[in-house]
Amino acid sequence: MKGAICYENGKPLVIEEVQVDPIGKDQVKIHVAATAICHSDIHDIKGELPGPLPFIGGHETAGYVDEVGSDVTSVKVGEPVIVSLLKSCGKCYYCVTGLPHLCENMMGPRKSPTVRTMKGEPLVHRGIGGFAEYVLVDESQVIKIPKEIPLDRACLLACGVSTGFGAVVNRARVRPFGSVVVVGTGGVGINAIQGAAYSGAYPIIAVDVLDSKLDTAIAFGATHTVNAKREDAIGAVRSIASGRGADYVFVTVGSVAAIRQGFAMSGTRGKTVVIGLPPVKDTITFSPLELIGREKTLTGGFMGSVNVKVDLPRLVNLYQTGHLKLDELITGRYPFDKINDAIASSEKGEGIRNVIMFQ
Amino acid sequence: MKAAVCYEFNKPLAIEEVDLDSPQRGEVRIKVKATAICHSDIHCIKGELGARLPGIPGHETAGIVDAVGEGVNTVKPGDSVLVTTVTAGCGQCYYCTIGLRHLCERGRPLPFHHRNKQGQPLMTMAGPVGGFAEYTVVAEGQVAAIPQDFPMDKAALLSCGVLTGYGAVFNRARVQPLSSVVVVGTGGVGLNAIQAASIAGASPIIAVDILDSKLEMAKNFGATYVVNSAKEKDPIKAVQQMTSGRGAEYVFVAVGSAAAVRQGFFMSAPRGMTVMIGLMPAKESLSFSTFDIIGGERVLTGCGGGSARLTIDIPRLVNLYREGRLKLDELITAHYQFNDVNAAIDSTAKGQALRNVVMFD
Numbered sequence: 001m002k003g004a005i006c007y008e009n010g011k012p013l014v015i016e017e018v019q020v021d022p023i024g025k026d027q028v029k030i031h032v033a034a035t036a037i038c039h040s041d042i043h044d045i046k047g048e049l050p051g052p053l054p055f056i057g058g059h060e061t062a063g064y065v066d067e068v069g070s071d072v073t074s075v076k077v078g079e080p081v082i083v084s085l086l087k088s089c090g091k092c093y094y095c096v097t098g099l100p101h102l103c104e105n106m107m108g109p110r111k112s113p114t115v116r117t118m119k120g121e122p123l124v125h126r127g128i129g130g131f132a133e134y135v136l137v138d139e140s141q142v143i144k145i146p147k148e149i150p151l152d153r154a155c156l157l158a159c160g161v162s163t164g165f166g167a168v169v170n171r172a173r174v175r176p177f178g179s180v181v182v183v184g185t186g187g188v189g190i191n192a193i194q195g196a197a198y199s200g201a202y203p204i205i206a207v208d209v210l211d212s213k214l215d216t217a218i219a220f221g222a223t224h225t226v227n228a229k230r231e232d233a234i235g236a237v238r239s240i241a242s243g244r245g246a247d248y249v250f251v252t253v254g255s256v257a258a259i260r261q262g263f264a265m266s267g268t269r270g271k272t273v274v275i276g277l278p279p280v281k282d283t284i285t286f287s288p289l290e291l292i293g294r295e296k297t298l299t300g301g302f303m304g305s306v307n308v309k310v311d312l313p314r315l316v317n318l319y320q321t322g323h324l325k326l327d328e329l330i331t332g333r334y335p336f337d338k339i340n341d342a343i344a345s346s347e348k349g350e351g352i353r354n355v356i357m358f359q
Numbered sequence: 360m361k362a363a364v365c366y367e368f369n370k371p372l373a374i375e376e377v378d379l380d381s382p383q384r385g386e387v388r389i390k391v392k393a394t395a396i397c398h399s400d401i402h403c404i405k406g407e408l409g410a411r412l413p414g415i416p417g418h419e420t421a422g423i424v425d426a427v428g429e430g431v432n433t434v435k436p437g438d439s440v441l442v443t444t445v446t447a448g449c450g451q452c453y454y455c456t457i458g459l460r461h462l463c464e465r466g467r468p469l470p471f472h473h474r475n476k477q478g479q480p481l482m483t484m485a486g487p488v489g490g491f492a493e494y495t496v497v498a499e500g501q502v503a504a505i506p507q508d509f510p511m512d513k514a515a516l517l518s519c520g521v522l523t524g525y526g527a528v529f530n531r532a533r534v535q536p537l538s539s540v541v542v543v544g545t546g547g548v549g550l551n552a553i554q555a556a557s558i559a560g561a562s563p564i565i566a567v568d569i570l571d572s573k574l575e576m577a578k579n580f581g582a583t584y585v586v587n588s589a590k591e592k593d594p595i596k597a598v599q600q601m602t603s604g605r606g607a608e609y610v611f612v613a614v615g616s617a618a619a620v621r622q623g624f625f626m627s628a629p630r631g632m633t634v635m636i637g638l639m640p641a642k643e644s645l646s647f648s649t650f651d652i653i654g655g656e657r658v659l660t661g662c663g664g665g666s667a668r669l670t671i672d673i674p675r676l677v678n679l680y681r682e683g684r685l686k687l688d689e690l691i692t693a694h695y696q697f698n699d700v701n702a703a704i705d706s707t708a709k710g711q712a713l714r715n716v717v718m719f720d
Contacts, residue, residue, distance in 0.1 A: 093605060094629065102629045102656065104605075171656065244453065259649065268454065268462050278649045285646040288620065292635050292661030295462065295531070300653030 003115060003132030004339050005123060007054045009047030012340040013131065018056070018123060020134050021114050028075060028142045029067040030083055033151040035130035036060035036330075036355045037346045038159050039187065040277075045343065048279065056115060056123045058130030058356075059085045062155035065142070072139045074309075080151060082143045082158050083128055083135060084308045090140065100140070101303050131339060133358055143312045149319065152333060152355045153326040157315050159303070160353065161326070164191025164252065166304020166311060167275050168199060172248045176200030181237055181246040183207045183228075183262045184253035185217040187329070187352050188275055192250045194325060197221025198318070201248070205240055207233055207265075216352070220325060228261070237265040245270055250301075254278045260286065263298060271297040329353050362473055362492035363700045364481055366413045368406030371701040372491065377481060380472045382428035382496050389442060389497060392511035394490035395419035395691075395716045396707045397519055398546060399638055402615070403485040404704065408638065414482035415473055417490025417717070418444050421505070421514035431499045439505050441518040441673065444486030445664035446500040461664050463500070472496040486519075491700055493719055503673040512694060512716045513687040517676050520714065521687065524551025524613065526665020526672060527636045528559055532609050536560035541598055541607040543567045543588075543623045544614030545577040547690065547714050548636055552611045554686055557581025558679070561609070563601055567594060567626075576713070580686060588622070598626040607631055617643045629655030634662050690714050 001020065004013040023029050035058040043049045044057050061083040065075050075081055088100035095103050114136035115123045128135045145154055164187075168174050180196040182189045185208045196204045197220065205224045206217035214225035226236045238245050245267030251259050254276035263272045263286060290296055306312070318324035331351020334342035342354040360379060363372035382388045394417040403410040420442040424434045433447075434440055446468075448460030455463050468487035471480045472495065481489070489495040505514050524547075528534050540561040542552045545568040556564045557580070566577035569589035577585055584601050588594040599606050606628035612620050615637035624633045624647070651657070665672070679685035692712035695703035703715040 093603065099630065242453070256649065269459065274649060274653050277653060280648070280650060283646045283648050284652075285644050288617065288635055288643065288645050288661065290661075291645075291659065292638065293663050295661055295663055295666065297658055297660040298652060299658040300649075300656050302653055302656055305656065 001133040002336070003056045003123065003129065004336070005054050005056055005117070006045050009045065009053070013045070013343070015337060015339070017118055018132060019116050019118060020136050021116070023067050023069050023136060025069040025071040026139050027069045027136055028065055028072055028139055029134055029136050030061070030063040030081060030142070031066040032061055032063040032130060032133055032135060032358050034062050034155045034355050034357055036155050036160070036353045037342055039346070042343065042347050050280065052125055054117070054121065054123060055125055056129040056132050057127065058132070059127045060155045060158045060160060061128060061130035061135060062151040062158070066134060069139070074139060075142055075144050080145050080147055080154070082145055082154050082312055083130065083137055084141045084143060084158050084312070085127055086141065086303055086306070086308055087138045088140045098307060099305070100307055101305055131356065143308050145313065145316050149316055152330065152357060153319065154316065155355065156326055156329055156353060157312050160187040161191045161315060161329070162306045162311065163275060163304040164188040165195035165315065166306045167250055167273050167301035168192050168195030170305035170311070171301040172250070172271055172273050174199045174201050174248050177202055178247040179203055179241045181205045181207060181249045181262065181265050183249065183251045183258050184276060185213045186252065189250070189252035190217060190220050190329070190352060192252060192275070193217055193220045193222050198323060203240055205237055205246065207237070219328065233261060234264045241267065244268065247271070248273070250275055252276045256282045256284050259284050263296065266296055268294045269296065271299065273299055273301045275301045330355055333357050360493040361697070362415050362481065362489070363697070364413050364415055364475065365404055365484060368404065368412070372416070372704070374698065374700065376476055377492065378474045378476070379494050380496055382426055384429040385431060385499050386428040386496050387424055387431055387434060387499050387502050388426040389420070389422040389440065389495050390425045391420055391422040391490060391493055391495060391719050393421050393515040393716050393718055395515045395520070395714045396703055397485065398707070399485045401704065401708045402638070408485070410484045411482045413475070413479065414484040415489040415491055416484040417492070418486035418488035419515045419519040420488055420490035420495070421511045421518065425494060433499060434502055434504055439507050439509060439514070440502045441505055441514045442488050442490065442497050443501050443503065443518045443522065443664070443669060444488060445522070445667050445669060446498065447503070447669040448500060459666070460668050461666055468498040468501065491717065493697070503669045505673065505677060509677060512691060512718065513680065515716060516687055516690055516714055517673060520547035520690070521551045521676060522665040522667050522672060523636055524548045524665070525555040525676065526667045527611055527634050527662040528552055528555035530666035530672070531660070531662035532611070532632055532634050534559045534561050534609050537562055538609060539563055539602045539607040541565045541567060541610040541623065541626050543610065543612045543619050544637060545573045546613065549611070549613035550577060550580045550690065550713065552613060552636070553577055553582050554580045558684060565598055565601055565607065567598070579689065595622065595625045602628065605629065609634070611636055613637050617645050620645055621647070624651070624657065624659060627657050629657065632658040632660065634660055636662050691716055694718050
C-alpha cells in the first residue's frame with residue numbers, strides 16, 4: 001500500500017510504498033476512502049507542532065473496514081466507518097463518566113507503531129496516518145455509519161465539524177437565545193456557527209478579517225458579522241449584544257491576541273471557550289479583576305468534547321435530515337497522487353476543506 | 360458622631376468627629392453596632408487596592424436602622440440589619456431579571472456620605488459601607504434584615520467573609536455531594552468555603568495553607584485533609600494523590616495572589632473548576648499557557664460577593680447558624696472597643712486573628 005510521507009518540514013510529501021503492521025486483537029484496519037486536510041496537518045508538515053520525522057499525517061478520515069482484530073465486536077468487514085483521533089480505554093474515570101475525549105490513557109504510548117517504511121521505520125506517531133491507503137487504529141476510534149452517506153462528507157465529521165459544533169453543543173451547552181461570538185470563521189469556526197444556529201442562539205456574531213469568509217459565515221447561520229481589520233471589533237460586538245457583550249465566545253484562531261480579544265467580547269458571566277491552539281510556548285495574560293468582578297469564565301474545548309460513538313452518528317443524522325451543512329464545506333476533491341496540490345491550496349486559505357479521494 | 364479615618368496609607372486611623380449626610384431617596388442610615396475587620400480593609404489601608412483618601416474603611420457591618428430615606432420599604436427604623444458590599448439589586452435590569460442580583464447593572468451606591476469637620480468628603484474604602492463609624496448611610500439594597508435577637512458581632516461576619524465563602528461554594532460552583540474540593544488559603548473566607556463544602560457533602564475537602572495553626576483550624580471547620588504548601592515539596596502532587604491522581608473537581612482560591620491562583624488551577628482535575636475569590640492587588644496579572652486551558656478543559660472563573668441573593672442567602676445562613684450547622688462563634692478571635700480599632704487592625708494585619716470584631720457603644 002502507498003502512503004504520503006513527510007520526510008522534511010515544509011517540503012512536499014513523498015508518496016511511496018509503506019507497510020502496515022499485523023493487526024492487534026482490539027484493532028481495526030480500514031481501507032481509506034477519503035481524508036480531508038485540516039489546518040493542524042499543515043502545522044505538522046511545517047514543523048510548527050512538535051513531533052518526530054518522518055511521519056504520515058491526515059486525521060479526518062473515512063473508509064471501509066478491511067480487517068478486524070479477534071476481540072472487535074462493534075464493526076464488521078466491509079462496513080463504512082469514520083475514523084476518529086480520539087482513542088479511549090473505556091475504563092478510566094473520564095470514560096466511565098461519559099467524557100471519553102478526556103480519557104486518561106489516550107496519550108499513553110502506542111503498543112506498537114502501526115505503519116512503517118519498507119525499511120521498518122515507524123511513521124504514525126500520533127493521529128491516525130490518514131494520508132495513506134490503509135490505517136490501523138483502536139476499535140474505540142472507529143464509528144460505523146450508514147451506507148448512504150458519501151464518505152467525502154463523512155470524513156469531515158471526524159475533526160473540523162465535530163470540534164466546532166461540539167464546542168457549542170457539548171462544551172458550552174449554548175442555550176436557545178444565548179448570544180454567541182465566533183472568532184475566526186475557518187473550518188472549525190464555521191461549524192461552531194452552524195452549531196450555534198442549530199441551537200437557536202441569537203445573535204450569532206462572526207468575527208474575521210476577510211469579507212469573503214464572513215459571507216460564508218452568513219450562509220452557515222451567522223446573523224451579524226464584524227470585520228476585525230476594519231472596525232473596533234470589541235465595541236462592535238458589545239453593541240450588537242445589547243451593550244453587554246456575549247454570553248458565549250468561541251475562539252477558533254490559534255493566537256493569544258485573539259483569545260484576549262474574545263475574552264473582552266464576553267459579557268458579565270459570559271463564557272469564553274478556547275478551541276484554536278496557539279504555539280505551545282505562548283502564554284495568555286489577563287487581569288484577575290474581570291474574572292472576579294464580572295464572574296467571567298475561561299475554559300477550553302478539546303475536539304468538541306465529543307463522545308464519538310454517540311455524537312458522530314447524531315451528526316450524520318443531522319446531515320441526512322438537512323440540518324447540517326457538509327456539502328458546502330468541501331472546496332475541492334483531489335486524487336491521492338495530487339495531495340501536495342491539495343495541501344498547497346489549503347495552506348493558502350483558499351477554501352474550507354480540500355478532500356483527498358482514494359481509488 | 361465619630362469615625363476612624365485613613366488619611367495616609369499604612370498609618371493608624373484617626374478617630375475623629377465627622378458629619379454624616381441624611382439618607383436620601385433609597386438610602387438607609389444605620390447605627391453601627393459591630394464591624395469585623397476583613398483582609399481587604401487591610402489591603403486598602405496599605406494602599407494595595409487603589410483606594411481614594413481620605414476614607415473610612417470597614418465593610419463587615421451590622422447595626423440598627425436609624426432612619427430611612429424616601430421610597431425605602433424593605434426595612435424600617437429599629438430593625439436589626441447587616442450591611443453588605445453586595446446589592447440586593449434594582450430588580451429591573453437584565454441581571455436582576457435573570458436572577459443574578461449581585462451583578463445588578465444599576466444603583467451604584469454613592470462614593471461617600473461622611474465629611475470631616477473641614478468639610479472634606481471621606482470616601483468609603485473596601486466597599487461602599489463606611490463601617491468604622493458610629494453611624495453610616497448605605498443604599499437600601501445593601502441591607503438585609505436579621506432577627507432582632509441575632510447577635511450583632513456574628514451578624515457582621517455573615518455580611519462578607521461568611522457570605523463570600525459560602526456563596527462561592529453554593530451559588531457559583533454549585534458543589535455536588537461527594538465531589539472533591541480544594542480550598543487554597545484558610546483565612547476568614549477560605550474557612551467558610553470549607554464549612555460550606557462540608558455542608559454540601561463534598562469529599563475529600565482539602566485545605567491548603569502555609570501555617571499549621573490555620574490548617575488545624577481548617578480541620579475543625581470540616582477539612583478532611585490538609586496540605587502545608589510551605590513544607591510540602593510538591594503541593595500539587597500531594598493534592599492529586601488525595602484525589603485519585605486526577606486533581607480536584609472544585610478549587611477555591613481564597614488568597615489574593617496570582618501565584619496562588621496558578622497553583623490552585625493546577626490542583627484542579629481535567630474538567631475541574633477553579634473559582635477565584637480572593638481580591639488581588641490590582642497590578643497583578645495572571646498568565647497561563649493556552650495548552651493548560653484547552654487540553655484538560657479546565658475552567659477558570661471568579662466569584663464576586665458570594666454571587667449572593669441577599670434576600671435568600673442571609674436567611675439561610677441565619678438558619679444554619681441557629682441549627683448549629685454553621686460555625687460563627689469560632690470565627691471570632693477577639694472583640695475590640697471602637698477606640699481600639701487600630702489595635703484590632705494591627706492584630707489582623709499580622710495574621711494573628713481570623714476575625715477581630717470592633718464593637719460600638
